[in-house]
Amino acid sequence: MPKDDTMRKGGHSTRYPLSATVGDAVISYLQARRSDVPHRQVFLTARSPYIPMRHWTVSAMVGIRMRDIGIQVTRAGSHTLRHACVQHLVEADMPFKVIGDYVGHRHPSSTLVYGKVAVHKLRQIVLFQGEDVL
Template identity: 80%
Template sequence: KGLRQATLHKYAYTLRPFESYLAQTGITLSALTPASITDFINVRAEALHKSGMLGTTGALRVFLAYLHREGIIANDLTRSIPRGRVYRQTSIPRAISWPDVERLLASVDCRSDLGKRDYAILTLLASYGLRAREIAALCLDDLDWEHDQISVPMRKGGHSTRYPLSAIVGEAMIAYLRVRRTDIADRQVFLAARSPYSPMTHTGVSCMVSGRMRRIGIQVARAGSHTLRHACVQRLVEADLPFKIIGDYVGHRHPASTLVYGKVAVHKLREMVIAQGEDVL
């Protein structure tokens, strides 16, 4: 179908638990029934968030349609999968406090090569609110040392962003690049710590962050790289920056993605309500 590699990875990631479920229950593909599919969905619902369930059911629906089209199953079972909905702005962003961000940064032992790499990643996440995919895709050519800038060319919205290279981020990047392996042909900045030293994946970036949070006792739902992205946005909101500027800074595609942070900023909520009231009057 000409799907992007990221889409194929997502399908594989969400369907592996289904493969394990079939192996554990001894059910073959040709013997699938609506009851067995419902049982699998109920099992997954115990471990996944609403958005995760939406991805799982979507991938499962595509897979079942393929099985029916290829004649592997006799009946079209896609209708046995419920179509859930995830409404925007129904939850509060899972940010941590800025003191916790500072505590996380301070916990990294920068004397080791691994510590230097992780500290550089954490400063990028906290300072610019980058996504894990953007960290993983960052290349050496994206660092403009002459003009003290860093480019993020592969943003979710399809655009690119250039940031001024702050002192703390610049120093962290230099410390890591001094110990980064030079015998690797890949141009990605961040490499895995073990042979064959391939470029880090977005999953690896997020797992590193969640692991370091867990080790120092930071409790937050679904901890990962996005936790620091939320913390970055929340800090900008608390600094009274306009939502439009904040959205542009972190690369939000839709204004609503930024406005959700108003839920935890009472003074911003008050400003929005007053502004809307003035528009009505």
């Protein structure tokens, strides 16, 4: 089955609530965006032909902005934001199981990759057999 671009990593979709600030920004965008295009998607390219933005367009835009503000990473893009989010959750002592569920990992080992920089969590897994950490 071909991958649906509306799905997130792993082919699963998730819905998250929007904050009032983000909701207001989306409403403002929709009121200002071109209305003479046949596409129902919310975000369209800024130049003609006005077509729905693809995930790689968003990733490229994020990468450009990251470099513009001086963030130096090997592969700058939207996936970097995903990794940063997961890293913040690890540093906040969120259980790996909760983090994995949040980002859609099917297997705990996928989330445990983030433990390489969370030495304190790795110690807990080893010392306590991991039940409380995972």
